[in-house]
Amino acid sequence: MSAPKTLFEKVWESHLVAEPANEPALLYIDLHLVHEVTSPQAFEGLRLAGRKLRRPDRTVATVDHNVPTTKDRLIIADAIAAKQIDTLRKNCADFGVELYDVQSPQQGIVHVIGPELGLTKPGMTIVCGDSHTSTHGAFGALAFGIGTSEVEHVMATQCLPQSKARTFRIAVEGELPDGVTAKDVALGIIGRIGSDGATGYVIEYAGSAIRSLSMEGRMTVCNMSIEAGARAGMIAPDETTFAYLKGRKFAPQGADWDKAVSEWKQLASDAGAKYDRELIIPAIELAPYVTWGTNPGMVIAVTDAVPDPAATQSDSDRRGFERALEYMDLKAGTPIEEITIDRVFIGSCTNSRIEDLRAAAKVAAGHHVHASVSAMVVPGSQQVKAQAEREGLDHIFREAGFEWREPGCSMCLGMNPDILQPGERCASTSNRNFEGRQGQGGRTHLVSPMMAAAAAITGRFTDVRTWEFKKPSGEFKKAEVLV
Amino acid sequence: MQAFRTLTSKVMPLDRVNVDTDQIIPKQFLKRIERTGYGDFLFFDWRKDASFELNDPRYKGAQVLVAAKNFGCGSSREHAAWALSDYGFRCVISSSFADIFFSNAGKNGILLVTLPEDEVQLLLNRAASTPHYRLTVSLEDQTVKDDEGFSASFTIDPFRRYCLLEGLDDIGLTLRHADALDKFEQKHNADFWLAPKAEAQAGETAHA
Ligand code: SF4
Numbered sequence: 001m002s003a004p005k006t007l008f009e010k011v012w013e014s015h016l017v018a019e020p021a022n023e024p025a026l027l028y029i030d031l032h033l034v035h036e037v038t039s040p041q042a043f044e045g046l047r048l049a050g051r052k053l054r055r056p057d058r059t060v061a062t063v064d065h066n067v068p069t070t071k072d073r074l075i076i077a078d079a080i081a082a083k084q085i086d087t088l089r090k091n092c093a094d095f096g097v098e099l100y101d102v103q104s105p106q107q108g109i110v111h112v113i114g115p116e117l118g119l120t121k122p123g124m125t126i127v128c129g130d131s132h133t134s135t136h137g138a139f140g141a142l143a144f145g146i147g148t149s150e151v152e153h154v155m156a157t158q159c160l161p162q163s164k165a166r167t168f169r170i171a172v173e174g175e176l177p178d179g180v181t182a183k184d185v186a187l188g189i190i191g192r193i194g195s196d197g198a199t200g201y202v203i204e205y206a207g208s209a210i211r212s213l214s215m216e217g218r219m220t221v222c223n224m225s226i227e228a229g230a231r232a233g234m235i236a237p238d239e240t241t242f243a244y245l246k247g248r249k250f251a252p253q254g255a256d257w258d259k260a261v262s263e264w265k266q267l268a269s270d271a272g273a274k275y276d277r278e279l280i281i282p283a284i285e286l287a288p289y290v291t292w293g294t295n296p297g298m299v300i301a302v303t304d305a306v307p308d309p310a311a312t313q314s315d316s317d318r319r320g321f322e323r324a325l326e327y328m329d330l331k332a333g334t335p336i337e338e339i340t341i342d343r344v345f346i347g348s349c350t351n352s353r354i355e356d357l358r359a360a361a362k363v364a365a366g367h368h369v370h371a372s373v374s375a376m377v378v379p380g381s382q383q384v385k386a387q388a389e390r391e392g393l394d395h396i397f398r399e400a401g402f403e404w405r406e407p408g409c410s411m412c413l414g415m416n417p418d419i420l421q422p423g424e425r426c427a428s429t430s431n432r433n434f435e436g437r438q439g440q441g442g443r444t445h446l447v448s449p450m451m452a453a454a455a456a457i458t459g460r461f462t463d464v465r466t467w468e469f470k471k472p473s474g475e476f477k478k479a480e481v482l483v
Numbered sequence: 484m485q486a487f488r489t490l491t492s493k494v495m496p497l498d499r500v501n502v503d504t505d506q507i508i509p510k511q512f513l514k515r516i517e518r519t520g521y522g523d524f525l526f527f528d529w530r531k532d533a534s535f536e537l538n539d540p541r542y543k544g545a546q547v548l549v550a551a552k553n554f555g556c557g558s559s560r561e562h563a564a565w566a567l568s569d570y571g572f573r574c575v576i577s578s579s580f581a582d583i584f585f586s587n588a589g590k591n592g593i594l595l596v597t598l599p600e601d602e603v604q605l606l607l608n609r610a611a612s613t614p615h616y617r618l619t620v621s622l623e624d625q626t627v628k629d630d631e632g633f634s635a636s637f638t639i640d641p642f643r644r645y646c647l648l649e650g651l652d653d654i655g656l657t658l659r660h661a662d663a664l665d666k667f668e669q670k671h672n673a674d675f676w677l678a679p680k681a682e683a684q685a686g687e688t689a690h691a
Contacts, residue, residue: 002540015671018663023642026660028667031679049654058679066514080514087516119679131559131583147561147587149653157657159664163640185526194688196553197503199582229556231582252681260676287573295501295556316551316604320500415510434505434557436528 004270005166006297007236008202011142011267015125017159024161030124032154033110034061034097034431036088038416039130042152043091053095055159060119061092062100064109068416069378069405074102081416095155107251108381108407110160111135115219116383118248122237122264127154132349132431134225138218139245140237140267142202145226164316165231166276168198171207174283179465181359182217183351183429183448185290186211186224187299189281193298199229201277204269209283210235216355217243223350224431227296236268272314290336290461291326291446300336300435302451302463327435329423336461339445343426344375345438345455346402346449348412350459351429352380354387356449361393362454366470370459371403376403376418380412402456414439427455486591486650489621490573492546495536496610504549504584508566508635521562522569535618542610547618549576549606555584574620574664576627578603589643596637605633622648663674 005013017026032055036119039061046053053059066081067073076082092099100107106117111132122140127133129151130467136143148158153431154160172185190197203225210221218235222234225233242261245251252260309321309332325332330339337375346352346360356378369375377397379385385407388394394404411418412430420426420442429452430437433444447455454462485520512524530537548567554577555563564587567575573593578600580588597676598606609629619628622644628634646656657664675681 014674014677017667020658020660024640027662028655028664028671030677038514041561042516044516044518052652060679078514084514084516118654118681121676121679124677124679129559129561131557145559145583147559147564147583147589147590149561149587154655156654159657159663160667161653161657195556196579196581199553199579229553229581250680252676256675256681260681263674263676295503306651314600316498316500316600319498320551323499413505413510415513432505433555434503436509437505440509440528 001013001217004273006273006275007140007204007234007267008142008165008167011123012164012413014123024163026159027125027162028159029127029154030058031114031119031126032059033114033128033133033154034059034151035110035128035130037065037147039091039151040084040150042085042155043095043239046095046155050139051156053097053155056096057095058158059155061088061097061103061221062107062110062113063088065200065409065413065415067102067408069303069408069410069418071406073406076317076353078417105382105386108384109349109352109409110386111465112353112380113221115139115169115215115379118245118251119246121251122241123267131226132223133229135219135223135349137222137225137234138215139241140264141234142234144232144411165202168201168203168230168277169275169279170205171201171278171461172205172283173207173278173280174207174209175212176209176283176286179288179450179463181284181448181450182213182220184286184477187291187296187446188286190224190228190296191289191299192281193228193279195227195295195299196229198225201230203228203230203233203320203415204275205235207232207280214355215240216353219353220350224296227431237264251343286426287452288448288464290451292328292330292336293321294433294435296431296433296446298324299446302336302461304336306330306332306336308335337463338460340425341373341427341445341455342424343420344373344452345378345411345426345430346376346452347378347380348430349380349409350379350431351449352384354384356429357388357393360449361396362399362469363379363415363450363464363467364457367397367400367457369456373399373456373459375456376405376411378405378437381407400457410456411438413437426458427452484650484652485591487573487592487594487622487647488622489619490546491617491619493542493544494547494549494606494610494616494618495542495545496607497536497548497550498611499549501553501556504560504563505556505557507555507563508560513560513562517564519569522565522571525566525570542616544571546571546573547576547605547608547620548572548580551601551603551607552578554580556581561585561590564588564593564673568593574604576603576654587646590653592647594620594647596620596627598627598635598637602635609633645658
């Protein structure tokens with residue numbers, strides 16, 4: 001009998017093309033997702049070297065980072081952004097790559113549309129020139145972000161030289177308390193292990209709290225793996241995974257479906273499989289979180305106060321801590337619930353799926369955005385947007401004073417016109433609170449969709465566990481969100 | 484790719500932890516479709532501050548950057564490596580690097596040297612306080628030395644070392660395994676449950 005294996009080891013071993021002595025292994029890549037920002041130099045490299053794209057059928061592209069999220073977005077005012085998008089169009093046409101362009105009813109953030117179209121499947125290897133590729137690990141795929149040279153490498157060879165990562169099992173056990181969402185699970189983990197706590201590892205998330213999450217929730221957790229420094233995050237596929245995938249555009253059908261499911265069922269880690277590191281977190285210890293600093297590890301429960309730098313270990317950590325407080329214009333000891341905000345962003349590949357929008361709408365329903373706050377909701381994809389509109393969520397948001405936008409990365413990184421002004425403070429459902437991430441001088445606090453909606457309404461961070469839920473008025477009463 | 488053997492150079496200290504790639508090169512420069520010309524935008528926001536190290540004439544021409552832990556975290560943008568290299572940096576020394584940046588740097592001929600935190604702190608202090616401070620980084624000997632008696636050796640993955648020493652291009656290296664790749668692919672193609680696109684059905688998704 002062979003030794004028990006982890007989910008990661010099973011996927012790794014089934015994709016080994018070669019294991020040359022004293023060199024990294026060559027790993028076969030099943031799916032390569034491409035977007036406008038990290039691909040132009042790679043396509044150009046192929047052209048210059050006279051190389052072909054090896055597997056157009058395993059390559060899929062969309063536009064998300066640069067595209068405006070306003071109605072009139074077909075004309076892009078920013079000439080450099082427009083050129084980058086046109087370049088992707090030309091490259092996809094030249095190399096035969098399927099492109100979900102701005103007008104496509106399936107356009108959206110690359111990490112939202114991959115799963116939504118059923119391109120992402122258990123047991124696959126998936127790469128994209130974007131660090132949040134870890135999202136797809138929610139399906140039991142090995143999915144990781146790569147740089148542009150690697151993008152070119154995958155285009156030319158459909159494989160990548162890779163050193164085998166170490167494995168890190170994080171189990172969240174028990175029932176998540178009310179108001180504690182997948183985003184809080186992710187932030188709670190990063191707060192415990194730090195923003196470099198998983199560098200060199202592939203995390204496998206396990207435990208009853210993880211298993212009880214929907215696919216949307218699992219994607220949120222895996223998405224944030226990179227914010228702990230992890231190469232990838234994975235969750236074993238189960239009935240929840242299969243139910244999500246069944247019937248999607250690119251999912252196997254009929255007898256093929258049954259065969260596929262029986263293959264996928266074998267992926268879960270074997271009993272007794274060994275990990276390089278393990279951590280167990282009781283779900284009951286988790287709370288709704290708010291980041292207070294300039295990396296996602298600088299995070300604290302909403303009912304706490306901004307921590308004191310004096311409590312940190314090393315000199316360089318303390319300086320980093322002080323610098324973060326200065327940038328964020330916060331004082332140690334300030335209760336989080338006293339921090340007022342100017343902007344709210346609900347969106348990004350972390351939290352822009354239908355379930356995220358339902359959760360935010362439930363909080364917003366019947367309330368109104370605070371007079372000093374401007375708030376926007378940016379669905380992750382055209383399909384999410386259409387679904388939300390069928391459920392009446394757009395009405396709930398609009399009635400509550402939120403802007404309802406077209407899909408894209410938007411203010412997650414502010415490459416399009418959606419940015420913070422210097423000094424503005426934002427409650428954001430995205431994944432990075434780095435200095436200037438949402439606009440130069442902007443101050444980002446990462447939160448869950450419910451927490452973001454609550455902050456929009458009260459104008460300050462507010463514990464959703466004490467929220468007074470209301471019904472939306474008039475014709476929107478029947479919105480599915482409240483059923 | 485430019486080969487790296489031995490380098491003696493001035494040193495720029497950057498005593499900050501968790502320097503992320505958004506700081507190394509902010510997003511507005513990611514819209515360009517070229518691979519060159521990013522050096523002018525290196526640390527774009529930070530260098531607006533006149534006291535930022537990049538503006539300090541003492542460090543002008545430095546090819547070695549020393550930074551505190553977890554350098555290069557965050558976004559996968561290879562533009563960060565392009566900006567460092569275009570500006571003239573050929574070597575970064577820190578106590579830890581983020582994974583994707585580590586890989587991107589190697590692809591662009593930048594040597595990343597990992598040393599223990601106390602040694603990095605010592606180098607940061609010396610670079611900031613010693614006039615004309617220089618380091619010699621030898622990939623051949625795997626050592627970092629200064630003129631004041633500091634000497635440390637570092638470890639590096641042997642294959643990565645070989646590629647840097649020879650300035651080898653990854654795609655070419657992989658294509659040495661073209662036969663194995665063809666063979667693997669033929670077999671792997673049959674595993675349709677791992678293919679992105681099962682026979683696409685006409686029409687929309689059942690889930691919508
Ligand atoms: S939403 Fe943000 S993190 Fe996600 S792919 Fe877009 S820019 Fe990257």
